Amino acid sequence: MPIPEDVTGDEIDKDVRQELQSLPKTLAEDVAKNLVMVARLIDEDPEGAYGYSKVALRLASRVAAVREAAGFAAYANQKYAEALAEFRAARRMSGGVELWPLMADCERGLGRPEKALDMAGASEVHKLDKAGQVEMRLVTAGARRDMGQLDAAIVTLQSPELASNAVQPWTARLRYAYADALAAAGRQGEAREWFAKAVEADKDGSTDASDRLAELDGVEFVDAFDESEGESDGSRDEQAPVDPEEGGKE
Template identity: 40%
Template sequence: MASRLIDEDPALAHEHALAASRRAGRIAIVRETLGITAYATGDFALALRELRTYRRISGKDDQIALMVDSERGIGRSDRALETGRAVDRSALDTPVRVALAIAMSGARLDQGDLELALGELEIPELDPDRAFEWSPALFAARAAVLEDLGRTDEAEFWAHRAEVAAEALGVDEAGDEEIFIEDSLIEGEFPDDEDGAQSVAAATSDDLAPEGAEEESDVEEESASDDDASAEADPTVEDEVRELLGEDEVEDSDPEA
């Protein structure tokens, strides 16, 4: 429920997250959700506390950018920079690493260090000719810093690249698939013919399977079905969390479900 409401009504989403935390406070995803909704409502102290707890329980650094921003939100830019420097960036997923770079740049801006803020954004993902899900925000952040530095022409260039990247990603909903940007020309990557040949070869190999293979396949499918039924019978932690967040009730009331 909280995840569905956070964009439309952050305050209500936060209430759901608070309710879930009172009933399942030791589950990592519950503390993560509470931290995210607290951040969305501007309660940066609570967000920082909950995201720290989430990291301690899960062992993950995937919300490190929000932690840095939360430190900024309570006026501690020095602590924000320390928090960001404490993680191994090479171990982070690319979207997380880019978000961290943007947050670190913001902390530098808070301290008035414009050149250092620009330097935080000098990362391999800063390629104006390629767009991923993180590119519009990264390009826009660079444009904003360049604007503050008085480098207007460069700022306009990166602002334009941010717009082009956002438009490209809006047209091609390929997730994190790489997109090459040639202003108005967008080229996506497609599988090589060799991949198609391999698929044909695999199909041919199946046609030549020895007798009895189909019977073995049927047995394996029955076994897999039994395993699936067993898995459905035992609720997972995620199922319990969804129930606590009220998502199961929403799905049950949905006539299309």
């Protein structure tokens, strides 16, 4: 696959670069460039990222960072069996536990929430850093919901991290998951409160908490310019958001 001219391979993390030192220099450079493309595309073009990950995998399948990147690319494309296999391989090579929550979530994706719950009780969870433990909690709550255990999912998300006023990288997603579970349980007032808290923490718009909050408030935004009326009389009528008391979203 073509590599843009601005990609040199030097953009990769220093730890990954160190892993690639076991390869011949030219090969290491090629692998690095493909890994850069995986990271660059995985959010906006996961299919493209997957293609570059397969190239890197073909070039250096015995490098843990390559297997991990292949796992992330497969995961982004909902290829959960493939992602799980790659994450397991990366874990065997590196000996780390960082991928444990993702492996458990792959089990969910494969329709095996019971397996994800088993992994939530494993000793590896205690070795995770704080971010990893929060991620594991999110996966566990999701598995509970998969099994129809909504109340258990809500309890699972209740934690010191959820109660904390400090904003961490995981805060918005944790608050959002809790709000979503409350909404599914019909606890709309509490759900609104937590969607609002998720909005406060979600500075980069990683969730649709603001939309969910507006939906609960019965606010519906309409186009400021009605094309049909504009064509008929040549005017442009601005419309404000619909007042919930006058007929909002049903």
